[in-house]
Every structure is written in structure tokens, then in C-alpha cells.
Amino acid sequence: MNRTGERNSLRGERAVEKFTKSVGILAAAAAFVGIGSTAKAEDLLYDWRAVNAATTPVAGFVPAPFVTAGTGATAVPVLTQTQATFPGKVALKGVGTPLTPADIALLFNNPNFTVNYAFLDYEGVGGQAQATGVANLIHAQPKGVGTFVGNFRMFPGSGDTSGPGVGPSVSDYLGSGMNMANEDLYPGSPNYKNPGQIPGGTSTAPNIRSALFVLPIERASFVTANLPAGHKHIPYVNRFNNSGNNALDSDGNPGNGYQFNNPTGTQLLSRGDFSALVAHYRLRGVDGVHLLDGGVVGYTQQQFEQDAQAGFKLPQIDAIFAGPGARVATLDTLSRVDGSIKDNEQTGVVYSGVYSLSQGPVVNGSPAGKLALLVSNLDEIAHNLDIPQKIGGKNVVGAINILAGQHKLLEFTGAGTQWALSNQSLVFTDADRSGVGVPEPVAMGGAAIFAVSMLFRRRRSR
Numbered sequence: 001m002n003r004t005g006e007r008n009s010l011r012g013e014r015a016v017e018k019f020t021k022s023v024g025i026l027a028a029a030a031a032f033v034g035i036g037s038t039a040k041a042e043d044l045l046y047d048w049r050a051v052n053a054a055t056t057p058v059a060g061f062v063p064a065p066f067v068t069a070g071t072g073a074t075a076v077p078v079l080t081q082t083q084a085t086f087p088g089k090v091a092l093k094g095v096g097t098p099l100t101p102a103d104i105a106l107l108f109n110n111p112n113f114t115v116n117y118a119f120l121d122y123e124g125v126g127g128q129a130q131a132t133g134v135a136n137l138i139h140a141q142p143k144g145v146g147t148f149v150g151n152f153r154m155f156p157g158s159g160d161t162s163g164p165g166v167g168p169s170v171s172d173y174l175g176s177g178m179n180m181a182n183e184d185l186y187p188g189s190p191n192y193k194n195p196g197q198i199p200g201g202t203s204t205a206p207n208i209r210s211a212l213f214v215l216p217i218e219r220a221s222f223v224t225a226n227l228p229a230g231h232k233h234i235p236y237v238n239r240f241n242n243s244g245n246n247a248l249d250s251d252g253n254p255g256n257g258y259q260f261n262n263p264t265g266t267q268l269l270s271r272g273d274f275s276a277l278v279a280h281y282r283l284r285g286v287d288g289v290h291l292l293d294g295g296v297v298g299y300t301q302q303q304f305e306q307d308a309q310a311g312f313k314l315p316q317i318d319a320i321f322a323g324p325g326a327r328v329a330t331l332d333t334l335s336r337v338d339g340s341i342k343d344n345e346q347t348g349v350v351y352s353g354v355y356s357l358s359q360g361p362v363v364n365g366s367p368a369g370k371l372a373l374l375v376s377n378l379d380e381i382a383h384n385l386d387i388p389q390k391i392g393g394k395n396v397v398g399a400i401n402i403l404a405g406q407h408k409l410l411e412f413t414g415a416g417t418q419w420a421l422s423n424q425s426l427v428f429t430d431a432d433r434s435g436v437g438v439p440e441p442v443a444m445g446g447a448a449i450f451a452v453s454m455l456f457r458r459r460r461s462r
Contacts, residue, residue, distance in 0.1 A: 044089060044234055044288025045309060046119070049301055051093075052078045053085075058305035060313075062089045064119065068096035072103035076110070083113035091117035098122060098130045104137045108144035115144070117234070119182065119290060120151040128154060128176060135177040148232040150180030153191075155235075156226035157183065161333075162215040162345075163191050164202060170226050180232040181223050182290070185281065187212035187269060188242035188260065188437060192219075198247045203345060208267035209433060210348030210378035212240070217280050217350055221331045224285030234288045235281065237308065239274040240295035243439035260437035268296065268437050271307050272430030276376050276407040278311030279428075282321075283352035283374060285328050288312075297436040314427065316409055317372050320354045329353030329371065329391045337383050348379035349402065355392045360413050369394065369414030374427070377402040394419050405431055 043060070050056035050063045063082060065075040075092055082090045090113055099107070108115055118138060122130040131151035138144040156173035173181070184191055194201035195211040205211035220235060227233055242248040242258045250261035262268045269277065278289060289312060294304040312318075320326050330352060337347045344350045355371035362368070371391060377383055382403045387396040396419050402408055407428045412419035 042287035043313070044117070044232075045305075045312065046091060046117075046234070046288065046290040047301070047305060048093070048236075048290065048292045053081065056305075057302040058309060060309055061305055062086045062091060064091035064093050064117070066093045066095050067099060067103065067107065068094075069098060069100050069103065072099065072106045075107065076112075079107070079110070079113045079115065088116055090115050091119060094118055094120040094122070094131075094134060098134050099137075101137060104134070104141060104144070108138050108141040108147060110143070115147055117180065117232070118147055118149045119234075120149065122151055123153075127151070132177040135179075139177075148180040148234075150178050150182035150232070150234065151176065152182055152236065153184050154178050155181040155183035155223045156228075157219070157222055158226055160219055160222040162193065162218040162222075164193050167191070173226075174228070179230070180234060181227055183219055183223050183235045185216040185220060185235045185277075186238045186241040186292075187216055187277075188240050188245060188248050188295070188439075190242075190245040190247075192216070194245070194247045200247055204343065205345050206348050206379045206381075209269060209273070211345070212267075212269055213273060213277060213376065213378045214345050214348060214350055216277065217284065217352070218333050218344065220281050220286055221284045221333055224328075225331050227285075232288075233286045234290055235286055236292050237278065237281070237289040238292050238295050239269055239271075239277075239299065239304065239307070240437040241292065241439045242295075242437060248437075258439055262433075262435060262437065265434040268433050268435050270430045270433045271299075271303065272407065272428035273376075273378070273433070275307045275311035275314075276374065276428040278308050279314050279317065279374055280350060280352045280376065282312050283317060283328065283354055284331055293439070295437055295439055297438055299435075311428070314374075314409070316411060317354050317374070320356055320359060320370055320372055323356055323359045323370075325356040325358030326354055327356065327392065329355050329373065330389070332389070336386050336388055339384075347383060349375070349377045349383050349385055351375040351385060351387070351400075353391070357392050357414070363414075367414075369419075371396075371412040371414075371419050373400075373410045373412070374407065375400055375402050375410065376407045377404060380404050391419065393417070405433075 045061045047061050050061050051065050052063045056063045065078040067075045120131045135149040138147050154176050156170040157167040158170040192215045193203040195203050195208040197208050203211040242260055248260045249258045333344055337349050351373055353373035357369045358367055360368040360370040384399040384401050386399045409425050409427045411423040413422050
């Protein structure tokens, strides 16, 4: 994504600019100028459980085999098949003991396929150093020069205020050897501020579900703003994952793992909320998503993939991304709600969008422009949102009323200096926010034994 374009700044930009001035890292200087920058029509959908065609229930998700040291040859048949089915999206997952030089030569300089994405999962003490070493070896291969390599939770997060502490910085990311950001967008994770309704929680969100919804969107926004040109942005995504978070372990019983029993039956993100969450991620600059586990009792892998795909491929936004001149509309983490500028976290209201001045009906020989905005309200009360900032040089006129728990899609066409509303509809209307949240796998769906063992290893590492 080109990082040049008009500025649209609020809290996030100021935070990153402060960081830039203090440490002099120019890569962060373009903070939040993704507004107005060209957005590619990427469609990169991965799933931690999907290791071959047999373990990928929803068409469009790209299988990616697990590879540990000395097992490179076992991945060759899957990668060869993926090259034929998903050219340009071939991927693998590096787990366990880091890949050897022999593995890397076999996998990243193979005449039968090109590995485009390497999702590494080297954690703990020395884990990132191992990932850096593997990335350097991959990029030293003739066919590995263009491979996008990322390691779990390595991302340029300077300025990110979604967590209780400081995450990786821009300088950490630039020094890691990675060229793909793989942040953790895990509602309920201890890497985010806990809802204020939970003992010890520090989030200002009006309820639990709004904290689960808005904070990951904020993190994705900071990553997009900080990401160097030419790098990829594919976060790990869950509907819920409270692994390691005692504050959201309702019964405190280590024997049944971490469970959020959702006592009011209204504070777990619904399937529709999760689809909306993924749509917001795309509208805030992610190139794709890598699913981990749905995190809700009874929620199947197929449902998880379906819901993620429904959000990422929402037709009205997908059509604009697929056309010429598509641009992200906002990365702001503040908005004007009920007449006052407030943090999205504080209100539970967030809007994201995509526009193009090269699309839309032709007026006087030129395209009028198209804009799609997704507005979500996870609060318990209705709010009015208005947008004082220009989007693509045009104003969005009037207030947008959004009821509690709603996701509303607004479509506009350009009309001189304004965006004229052409259609609005409610989307992702599933409002069932009941259920029990768990980080452990709840439906393995026929995954291979090795994949299962890796999945459980990953759970324990969280």
C-alpha cells in the first residue's frame, strides 16, 4: 500500500508522530496517511487448521502445511497442489524447531512452486531471533527473495493504545527481518485492556462486548498506519480467545481451562459481530486474515471460515476494492459521536470505509465516485455519528443514527463536493451474543494428527 496521500489525523497520528520525533524513525512518519492511499484488492484467507484441501471446509481459504525442522519434504505435495489451485497465495506455517537450511532450500527454491507467504510461529525466549534467522535464510534463496515472512505477534505497533502495556514498536519490527505484520487480533486476550466491567479492567468501553470489538480494530489501524510500503498485513484473527487471561476466566477453575461464561448472555460477540469485525479489518488496510480458532463452544471450523469470509468479502465493499482507485477511508480511532469527539473505545461506535473517485456513475464525462461506510455500535444505547473530516475531498453530510448492537452499511455516490447517500442497509444482523467463550479447540473437523498436535501446542504457548 502506498503511504502517500491526504492526512486525516486524530489521536493515532499524534501518538505515532510523537514516537517518530523522539526516535527519528522515518518509517512511522507517514502515520495515518493510508487515508487516501491506494488499497489493493487482496483476498488472502488462511486458517491455522487448514493444512491441506481435506481440512479446508470453505472454498476460498488457502491451505498451508505445518513444517518443522527436517519435515520439509512432507509439505512438498501440498505446496505443489496449492500452486496449481491458488497461484500467488502459496503459504506454509513454520512451527516447532526452526527450519534448517536444507528445508529452506527445498521449499523456497523449488521449481514446482513458489512459497509466497511464510507464517512463522517461533515464540518464547529466543523465538524472534530464530524467526529472524529463518527469514534471512529464506530471503537469501533465489525464489525466496519475494516471500513475505512474518512471525506471530511481530508487528509495528508504535502508538497502539489497545493493550495494557507496550507491544512491539516500529523499530522492533524493522529490526526483525519480517516483511509481513502478523499481529494478534484476539478479543479477550490479555494483550488487550480488559473491560472496565471486569475487576481490574482498564478499558473505558461502555460494556464488555464493545471492548472485545473496538480494541482489535484500533490495533489493526495502528499497524496499517506504521507498516512500511511493500510489506503485507495479515493478522491472526479470532472471534474470542481469552487464553492466559484470568480476568475473563469466569469460574477461575484451571481444570476446565479459561472459560468466559457470559453470565448476562449478551456480552459475547455474535457471529454477525465477528463478520463485521473482519469487514472493519479489511476496511482498515489488512490484506487478509489468518484464522486460529473460533473460541466459542459449539462454533465449528466451517462456521468460523464462513463468517470470516462473509466479512472480508462483503459484496458492497468487495466491489469497490476490486475496482480502480480504491482507497481506505479512515484509520481514525476517534470520531464525533452525539456531538463530541470521543475515542471509539469510549463510545463502542466505530466507522470504517473504502472509496474510489474513479468509480461510480459517469457525470459530465467523469466518474462521480463511490463510497461505502460500515458503522457499528456495540453499546447498549443508540448513538448519532457525524463525520467532520473530508473523505476523498468530499463531505459526508448529516448525522448517522445507529441503534444499539447494529451494523449499518451506507453507500454513497459523489455529488460535487459531497457524498450523496444512495442506499443504507443493516448487515450482519445476527444478534445472538450468548454462548461460552473458550480458547481451546471445540471442533477439530477432521484435521490431521500433526495439525492437531500443532494446534494444541499453539494453545499452550498463548
